[in-house]
Amino acid sequence: MTIAAADQITMYRNMVLIRRFEEGVAEAYADGFIGGFTHLYIGQEAVATGSITALNHDDYAIGTYRVHAHALVRGSSARSLMAELYGRSTGVCKGKGGSMHFFDLQNYFLGGYGIVGGNLPIGVGAALSMQMQNRDAVVMNFFGDGASNQGVFHEALNMAKLWNLPVIFVCENNFYGIGTDVRTSSAFNEIHKKAQGYGIPGHVVNGMDVVAVREKCEELVRYARQGGGPVLLEARCYRYQGHSMTDAGKYRSVAEAELWKKRDPIPRLAKSMLESGIVDAVRIEAIQAEANEIVTDAMSFAEASPRPAPEALYEDLYVEDARA
Amino acid sequence: MTIAAADQITMYRNMVLIRRFEEGVAEAYADGFIGGFTHLYIGQEAVATGSITALNHDDYAIGTYRVHAHALVRGSSARSLMAELYGRSTGVCKGKGGSMHFFDLQNYFLGGYGIVGGNLPIGVGAALSMQMQNRDAVVMNFFGDGASNQGVFHEALNMAKLWNLPVIFVCENNFYGIGTDVRTSSAFNEIHKKAQGYGIPGHVVNGMDVVAVREKCEELVRYARQGGGPVLLEARCYRYQGHSMTDAGKYRSVAEAELWKKRDPIPRLAKSMLESGIVDAVRIEAIQAEANEIVTDAMSFAEASPRPAPEALYEDLYVEDARA
Amino acid sequence: MPEIRYYEAVSQALAEEMTRDPRVFVLGEDVGLVGGTFRATEGLMAEFGARRVRDTPIAEAGIIGVAMGAAMTGLRPVAELMTLNFGIVAMDQIINHVSKARYMFGGQVNLPMVIRAAAGGGTQKGAQHSHSIESWFVNAPGIRVVLPSTPYDLKGLLKTAIRCEDPVLFIEHEMLYNTKGEVPDGEYLLPFGVADIKRPGRDVTIVAWSKMVHEALRAAELLAIEGIEAEVIDPRTLDPLDLDTILRSVLRTRRAVVVEEGWRTVGVGAEIASQIHEALFYELEAPVQRVGAADVPTPYASNLEKLALPDAQRIVDAVLKITL
Amino acid sequence: MPEIRYYEAVSQALAEEMTRDPRVFVLGEDVGLVGGTFRATEGLMAEFGARRVRDTPIAEAGIIGVAMGAAMTGLRPVAELMTLNFGIVAMDQIINHVSKARYMFGGQVNLPMVIRAAAGGGTQKGAQHSHSIESWFVNAPGIRVVLPSTPYDLKGLLKTAIRCEDPVLFIEHEMLYNTKGEVPDGEYLLPFGVADIKRPGRDVTIVAWSKMVHEALRAAELLAIEGIEAEVIDPRTLDPLDLDTILRSVLRTRRAVVVEEGWRTVGVGAEIASQIHEALFYELEAPVQRVGAADVPTPYASNLEKLALPDAQRIVDAVLKITL
Ligand SMILES: Cc1ncc(C[n+]2csc(CCOP(=O)(O)OP(=O)(O)O)c2C)c(N)n1
Ligand SMILES: Cc1ncc(C[n+]2csc(CCOP(=O)(O)OP(=O)(O)O)c2C)c(N)n1
Numbered sequence A, B: 001m002t003i004a005a006a007d008q009i010t011m012y013r014n015m016v017l018i019r020r021f022e023e024g025v026a027e028a029y030a031d032g033f034i035g036g037f038t039h040l041y042i043g044q045e046a047v048a049t050g051s052i053t054a055l056n057h058d059d060y061a062i063g064t065y066r067v068h069a070h071a072l073v074r075g076s077s078a079r080s081l082m083a084e085l086y087g088r089s090t091g092v093c094k095g096k097g098g099s100m101h102f103f104d105l106q107n108y109f110l111g112g113y114g115i116v117g118g119n120l121p122i123g124v125g126a127a128l129s130m131q132m133q134n135r136d137a138v139v140m141n142f143f144g145d146g147a148s149n150q151g152v153f154h155e156a157l158n159m160a161k162l163w164n165l166p167v168i169f170v171c172e173n174n175f176y177g178i179g180t181d182v183r184t185s186s187a188f189n190e191i192h193k194k195a196q197g198y199g200i201p202g203h204v205v206n207g208m209d210v211v212a213v214r215e216k217c218e219e220l221v222r223y224a225r226q227g228g229g230p231v232l233l234e235a236r237c238y239r240y241q242g243h244s245m246t247d248a249g250k251y252r253s254v255a256e257a258e259l260w261k262k263r264d265p266i267p268r269l270a271k272s273m274l275e276s277g278i279v280d281a282v283r284i285e286a287i288q289a290e291a292n293e294i295v296t297d298a299m300s301f302a303e304a305s306p307r308p309a310p311e312a313l314y315e316d317l318y319v320e321d322a323r324a
Numbered sequence C, D: 001m002p003e004i005r006y007y008e009a010v011s012q013a014l015a016e017e018m019t020r021d022p023r024v025f026v027l028g029e030d031v032g033l034v035g036g037t038f039r040a041t042e043g044l045m046a047e048f049g050a051r052r053v054r055d056t057p058i059a060e061a062g063i064i065g066v067a068m069g070a071a072m073t074g075l076r077p078v079a080e081l082m083t084l085n086f087g088i089v090a091m092d093q094i095i096n097h098v099s100k101a102r103y104m105f106g107g108q109v110n111l112p113m114v115i116r117a118a119a120g121g122g123t124q125k126g127a128q129h130s131h132s133i134e135s136w137f138v139n140a141p142g143i144r145v146v147l148p149s150t151p152y153d154l155k156g157l158l159k160t161a162i163r164c165e166d167p168v169l170f171i172e173h174e175m176l177y178n179t180k181g182e183v184p185d186g187e188y189l190l191p192f193g194v195a196d197i198k199r200p201g202r203d204v205t206i207v208a209w210s211k212m213v214h215e216a217l218r219a220a221e222l223l224a225i226e227g228i229e230a231e232v233i234d235p236r237t238l239d240p241l242d243l244d245t246i247l248r249s250v251l252r253t254r255r256a257v258v259v260e261e262g263w264r265t266v267g268v269g270a271e272i273a274s275q276i277h278e279a280l281f282y283e284l285e286a287p288v289q290r291v292g293a294a295d296v297p298t299p300y301a302s303n304l305e306k307l308a309l310p311d312a313q314r315i316v317d318a319v320l321k322i323t324l
């Protein structure tokens, strides 16, 4: 166990907060405060938490439309994210982005993108930028199992390797792209092996074990930062909910879901921390209470926040002085 | 040597005809009879010849913008192809396609396409069609080394393997995409190995040796036809001319070009056929004379042919009765 | 007549045509096991099997290319893009391959294929998931463009599309899937290029398609209260466009408003308005008005999205501008 | 003033801006070693090195995504698409990512990037290589669209584009690269959104951009012989569009013709014509005329291509329709 006690507690805090946050989102969605496509992260907490906490503050992360967790771990406030989901002017994107398009430059989060695979070349471009500016920052580039079949995946990995860029490609393999099983979508469904076709080292980790993810990511981040070039990590995990709020997820068996829920990353870490005496039961409860408060506060903040002013409709499209 | 004497002679005929045809094209282009982008095949004759002659008449072939040779070997008449290049109504596409867009359904040639990689998923679709119609035909899908970096390459190979389709992907690796060396464009530049990332068997062959190409392709065509699924062949070759008529090809060293010209596939086959007594010098000359005549005739036929009538401008876009 | 929903009209049309013609098959993301994100292919896999109702990887360019290859070789594919937003990834295959093949190959081959895609905004799906970009496809020749506004129109037009020898882009509106409408029991087809007068009127002509037809009808009711009788024309197909019906109507009303959900600038409305101005300049009482989306990416916040997209009130305002 | 060619104006602008600002860099296919297919980046690699003049694989979606990632993180990329025909492969990255990012992320990030692309037909490049599709990019908000018609305009506008904080699509015409024009020695910038009156006249206003400006000027000369003085206005940037200059001119001439090389149906001409009709309906003597390409894929045969694309004579005919 190479992860310091304090870091383990931080990761536990993050995972509990993510779980509560997503539960709050589900509630608010049901109550009609949140609209559009909303993709929950429940079940996958260990991946965003274990990977992003291995980054420096000024390393970049970029992801998909399932990025509530990633933004939280990067440091965006629950208030600014919940307000975004409520479509309020106090949201992290002033209410213009919504669930799929969180973005927080201050926290080096380069955004959520709704087009499957679309973020991959963009993350590679950020890595090229780091290299050209001789900054030693790395880029963590998240994608799903389904995304690995998109053309841009191929183009992004090839360029990252050609130019030896500091990118950590993190595949969150939850075994489904909406209702399509990875075996139905990928001829070669051991995704970490797809990296071989580009001469990129591919790794696999148990995405339900946050400590394992963290350890592996610290290794890969170091590797990329030291000039080793791109690496790919396949984190095997499972989303408990449907693909989005409107998906019942009938295509998956109850047995399968139950099996995965037994591996839930949150109690798993709690147990190991309790056993190793890093925390006691009181502390665990305190952390959960704290998360509850943060999310409850975020929801009332969001509800109390004003909607964007009508003038906002035409703002933020172009930088003003661009019109010569 | 498993290729019958008659087949060797046929292949020699084809290669000589291709060479003469392309020389005629260069002439006609210089004289202003041919316009647009025109990509010559000189130097690569052994690839189209050795591969396509391994197909049955009702197998399909589909290729890129460098397909004069492929159409000839498929059986399109030199007249119809030259007339197409001259932009005449007697052309294989009535003069509407031009050099990059030969197409000849009667000869099961599914066309030339000008967008790099664009033909790859289309060829896969034709193979799916053969499978669904329970026809035992296969599809030969040509592309270049540069095309292997396009997103659709990734998508096409994945689908071909997922559905176990009868496609032979033939990469004509001439080591350059216009002026870009394969090492500059592909992180993993042993292109036949890219197939591994999809669980597709990858092979490599000397693309300057028509007999070797033919032998390998007979094996691969048999494999695909018998339900083995997709295969990929990398044929290493060289184009003697610039990328297109307007490219001087300064990016390649004279020494490199000279080295490859020493491996010219045409004299190579002539020599081996003479040695094994399949043909005598007289026959060789006769074949060359025959090719000269065919091309000279094609050029005068093309020049004498009428240009498309003005009404042709709006013809062939839609099937008439589609309008309700 | 029985009432069915818009999405049921899709599956009915598909089932009838697949039963009638064994060459018809469906492919796309989650069309099989899941039955379509919008339930439009529900039950088809159970009825026709996984070969004819094929789940694909998330690879839109590949999907369209595969459909094209199949269409050129004896099948009649119906490819689903899930939503047209993702069709942008396949733009090259649609515009540069599917739309051009028949013409550039001199009419040698037909492409009897349908591309089905959901489109439109209005439910807070945000900037990347709310496109109405029919204008691009109407601009590019070679593909028919159909946008049904009711279950009745949808079923009759989709059956016609499947029997059409030319490629058809069939755009369904996401917000209409659950709307109900009467559909006759027996089989029927609706022709392309024939507009439907959804409401007769003498004072002003409103041209609208897809979801905007319903906004236009709502506007017509509001206008009726003011004593203004609006005629609402639904072209149903934008390529081919039934200009005659539109011009005949405007010749009577001498006033016209064109409504579309897509961006106003260089929308299809600009084309129709120009055609009306060119044909009836001296008959018009006032310039043709255009109503379309604000020229910004669709914002997530519900109040901003409402401001961005056209509605009945905006149509009323446009009509009053030229009738008072 | 010294005369230089259009392609030299590109390399001069790039060299000056790269010297001025170390954040500016160039990437694209064959931009380095080869110096650009149209010689537009000649000498840059020698001067600025392979890091700042980067040859890429043939992967347009990847190229645009990489440029976007670099632009969001401190650099100012100039991505070359070789030709806009290949930009269709990257349509999703351009429209759904580059054009939307700033707005959907609530204005948190600027995208100071330029996408350079050659476009246009006229030299028998055939159906897939002759696009003029600026209309799609003017339809979609979030990216500036610039189409210079002379070396002077090109240099001044490209420098402005590189300094612009917003994404710019910079479309160069393939047939203009070798045209010459006077360009001052010293540095100069030309503003976006300011049209240039290329020829003053009192009888009719002709709006044209890119290569069509020269056809319009030729037409104006022919018309002058008939005693008709045409004013030729080159908007130079279509987004932003200088409508004021156009309307002021039409207010004087009371007659207008809009000319574009792209397909006439739903072209930018439809938008400009509609704007003129809406603003000056009661001042116009006749409906605004539109001249554009025939609504078919560009045919290869020289005589058909000539019929498909607009020219001076077609412009003259359009003017005579409304002046006699
Ligand atoms: C290009 C594109 N095609 C289709 C979609 C619709 N879609 C949204 S998410 C999704 C599944 C993606 O699966 P995966 O990559 O495994 O990510 P996950 O949702 O499992 O996290 C699909 C098909 C899309 N957003 N973009
Ligand atoms: C999508 C796309 N990008 C760029 C081009 C321009 N282009 C035409 S051929 C070519 C090089 C292709 O190289 P390769 O695949 O090796 O084929 P080769 O020309 O060597 O036969 C390029 C970049 C194109 N036609 N299509």
Ligand SMILES: [Mg+2]
Pocket (backbone or CB within 6 Å): A144, A145, A146, A172, A173, A174, A175, A176, A177, A178
């Ligand atoms: Mg998944």
Ligand SMILES: [Mg+2]
Pocket (backbone or CB within 6 Å): B144, B145, B146, B172, B173, B174, B175, B176, B177, B178
């Ligand atoms: Mg090559």
